[in-house]
Amino acid sequence: xxxxxxxxxxxxxxxxxxxxxxxxxxxxxxxxxxxxxxxxxxxxxxxxxxxxxxxxxxxxxxxxxxxxxxxxxxxxxxxxxxxxxxxxxxxxxxxxxxxxxxxxxxxxxxxxxxxxxxxxxxxxxxxxxxxxxxxxxxxxxxxxxxxxxxxxxxxxxxxxxxxxxxxxxxxxxxxxxxxxxxxxxxxxxxxxxxxxxxxxxxxxxxxxxxxxxxxxxxxxxxxxxxxxxxxxxxxxxxxxxxxxxxxxxxxxxxxxxxxxxxxxxxxxxxxxxxxxxxxxxxxxxxxxxxxxxxxxxxxxxxxxxxxxxxxxxxxxxxxxxxxxxxxxxxxxxxxxxxxxxxxxxxxxxxxxxxxxxxxxxxxxxxxxxxxxxxxxxxxxxxxxxxxxxxxxxxxxxxxxxxxxxxxxxxxxxxxxxxxxxxxxxxxxxxxxxxxxxxxxxxxxxxxxxxxx
Numbered sequence: 001x002x003x004x005x006x007x008x009x010x011x012x013x014x015x016x017x018x019x020x021x022x023x024x025x026x027x028x029x030x031x032x033x034x035x036x037x038x039x040x041x042x043x044x045x046x047x048x049x050x051x052x053x054x055x056x057x058x059x060x061x062x063x064x065x066x067x068x069x070x071x072x073x074x075x076x077x078x079x080x081x082x083x084x085x086x087x088x089x090x091x092x093x094x095x096x097x098x099x100x101x102x103x104x105x106x107x108x109x110x111x112x113x114x115x116x117x118x119x120x121x122x123x124x125x126x127x128x129x130x131x132x133x134x135x136x137x138x139x140x141x142x143x144x145x146x147x148x149x150x151x152x153x154x155x156x157x158x159x160x161x162x163x164x165x166x167x168x169x170x171x172x173x174x175x176x177x178x179x180x181x182x183x184x185x186x187x188x189x190x191x192x193x194x195x196x197x198x199x200x201x202x203x204x205x206x207x208x209x210x211x212x213x214x215x216x217x218x219x220x221x222x223x224x225x226x227x228x229x230x231x232x233x234x235x236x237x238x239x240x241x242x243x244x245x246x247x248x249x250x251x252x253x254x255x256x257x258x259x260x261x262x263x264x265x266x267x268x269x270x271x272x273x274x275x276x277x278x279x280x281x282x283x284x285x286x287x288x289x290x291x292x293x294x295x296x297x298x299x300x301x302x303x304x305x306x307x308x309x310x311x312x313x314x315x316x317x318x319x320x321x322x323x324x325x326x327x328x329x330x331x332x333x334x335x336x337x338x339x340x341x342x343x344x345x346x347x348x349x350x351x352x353x354x355x356x357x358x359x360x361x362x363x364x365x366x367x368x369x370x371x372x373x374x375x376x377x378x379x380x381x382x383x384x385x386x387x388x389x390x391x392x393x394x395x396x397x398x399x400x401x402x403x404x405x406x407x408x409x410x411x412x413x414x415x416x417x418x419x420x421x422x423x424x425x426x427x428x429x430x431x432x433x434x435x436x437x438x439x440x441x442x443x444x445x446x447x448x449x450x451x452x
Contacts, residue, residue, distance in 0.1 A: 015246070024246040027202035028277055030216045035204070036065050038266050038276040039111035040259065041101040041118050042286065043093035046356040047127035047140065050091055050100070050120065057117035058103060063110040066270035067118070069101045073265055076232040077149065078257045079323020080224060082156055082163070083231065084149040085359070087261035092125070094142055094320035095356050097286035099259075104266040104274050127356040131317040132294055134161040134355050142320055142354035149322075150231075156322075161354040163322045168334055169347040176309025176345025180300025184382045188297075188374040193290040195363050199248025200283050205263035206273035213240045213264065218247045221255045228257045229264065252362035256288055256324045288324040288361025291352075292317040295374035300345075305388045305396045309345040310338060314371055317360070318352045324361030332367020339375040340416050340446040341397040365447055376443040391424050391442050398444065420444060 018024040055067045070090035077083040088099050101118050105111035126140040133139055139161060148155045156163070177183060203217040213235075219225045222242040230237045247254055259276040267274040278287075293316050300309035314333040333350035350367075383390040398416040424430070424442060433440060 019246070026199060026246045026248060027204055027216050027218050027275070028199075030204050030245065030275075032204065032206060032273040035273045035275055036104045036106055036270060037108045037111050038102055038104045038259070038263055038274045039108065039115055040099045040262065040276075040282070041103070041115045041120070042282070043089065043096060043098040043100050043122075045093055045122055045124055046096050046129070047125040047142070048093050048122040049125060050089060050093065051123055052119075052121040053101060054119040055101060057119070058114040061105075061110065061114050061117060063106040064103060064114045065106070065272060066104040066266045066274075067101065067114065068262070068265050068269060072269070073261065076261060077323075078228045078232045078261055079149075079151075079321070080221075080228065080255055080325050080361075081153075082149050082151045082322040083228075084143070084156075085257075085321045085323035087232070087265070093122070095286075095358055097282070097358060098320065099262065099286070102262045102266055104270050104272070128161070129355050129357055131292075131315045131351075131353040131355055134353050135315070135351070140356075142356055158354065162351055163318055163354055164350075164352040166334070166350050167347065171309075171345030173309055173311060173345050173347050177298075177300045177311075180308045181303045182301045182386070183298065184301065184378070184385065185296070185298040186374075186378050186381055188295045188377055190290075190293045190295075190370045190373060192292050192358070192360070193363060194284060194287060195249070195251040195253035195289070197249025197251060197253060200278040200280060201254065201258045201287070202275075202277040203258070203260045203263055204273055204275045205260060205267045207264065207267045207271075211239060215240065215242045215260060215264075216245050217242065217260060218245050219254055219256075219260075220247060220250050224255065225257060225260065229260060232257075232261050233264065252364045252366065253288055256361060286358055288359060290363035291319075291360040291367065291370070293367075293370040293374075295370060297374060297378045299343075299378065299382060301382060301386065305383075305386060305393050307341055307343045307397050310343045311346065312338065312348045312371075312375075314348065314350045314367075314374075316350070316352050316367065316370070317355050317357060319355060319357040319359035321359040322352060322354070324359050325366055332365060333371050339372070339379070340399050340411070340414065340444055341394070342399055342403065343397075368445070368447060372443070372445045376445070380441065391420065391429055394420055394442065394444055414446065416444065416446070 070088040073087040103111045103114040128134045128140045206214045222244045263274045263276045296313045298311040383393045399411045403411045
């Protein structure tokens with residue numbers, strides 16, 4: 001059997017020489033003949049009806065080539081999985097920063113000036129920002145029902161503000177808690193986290209005389225982008241060519257359509273290629289950051305430190321739309337909500353909830369950092385209360401080779417116990433801490449990743 005390892009070997013990045021030499025091509029580097037620049041007017045309200053939009057003054061400004069609103073994109077919906085995102089708001093806005101209108105002009109400054117000439121009349125509506133409040137009966141509805149949005153897995157029908165709800169269970173939860181010697185319950189919250197890439201979202205769209213569409217974008221999933229755009233426009237995919245460009249940082253966040261559908265409508269209306277690049281302010285206001293979460297975990301313990309029952313409720317704040325990868329967070333809760341530990345009796349409930357906040361998306365292991373933070377903190381708190389070393393508590397409960405978790409995951413080649421022991425040894429866990437102000441901790445996570 002051949003043994004192969006890259007550990008300790010330098011690895012040359014395929015795109016490294018181009019990046020350091022400045023020859024790597026990003027969307028903002030692409031200049032097409034006759035190209036113009038697009039800008040977006042965004043909502044100042046978290047939830048409001050759009051009563052009227054007057055674009056006449058913007059249209060009269062010298063250098064403006066096209067002005068579009070939700071009337072021009074009505075019925076279009078995009079999304080990586082759930083198609084619930086309108087390119088431009090139609091009858092209402094659902095978060096501060098939602099796209100309301102767009103302008104294409106001869107230069108960025110003229111486009112920006114034109115935005116200030118668009119008059120929008122709003123009627124503010126009650127808004128909901130907390131996912132737990134959004135789940136309650138009588139909470140303001142972010143999307144009025146009855147609803148049905150398309151997805152590759154079939155129609156999705158949100159119930160109130162709850163977009164998705166999945167449950168995984170094993171053993172007998174009620175009996176497990178009855179048999180437990182001690183029961184602990186804690187709630188944890190995690191915030192929004194933007195991916196923090198250096199290069200903001202950027203794209204160019206060109207529509208030729210025959211209706212063929214060319215797209216340049218810093219999108220890591222060009223084929224899915226083509227699929228999203230074709231579905232939104234009602235066009236065959238062969239009409240669309242996506243030219244992948246360099247990506248100046250991704251961290252999971254650059255897979256949405258973002259401004260591409262709007263750039264298409266502006267290009268079609270103006271007859272010119274349109275370039276759109278988000279500012280950093282726009283990225284923080286209307287990008288697709290990591291989902292905030294509220295995680296409540298209840299664990300029944302045996303006196304010897306064994307986990308005997310666990311109930312977890314993971315609620316993800318999806319923001320105003322779920323199209324930026326909301327459903328994948330649920331599998332993150334499934335994979336990490338129980339941790340890599342033996343728990344004979346358990347139930348995990350995972351929710352994705354609409355709120356009037358920025359729509360959230362992928363950021364490295366969607367849904368999992370939130371769940372891992374909660375479960376590992378919960379274990380530390382239990383260990384402290386029971387007077388058991390947190391490392392020792394994990395050793396007593398870590399999954400072993402051949403175990404099958406209650407969520408159906410078969411553990412093979414995981415080597416959890418060995419991993420814990422090596423981590424503790426390398427950190428000098430058994431030795432006294434260096435000083436009063438020196439802290440240390442130990443945690444264990446698992447991610448079922450074996451292929452690209």
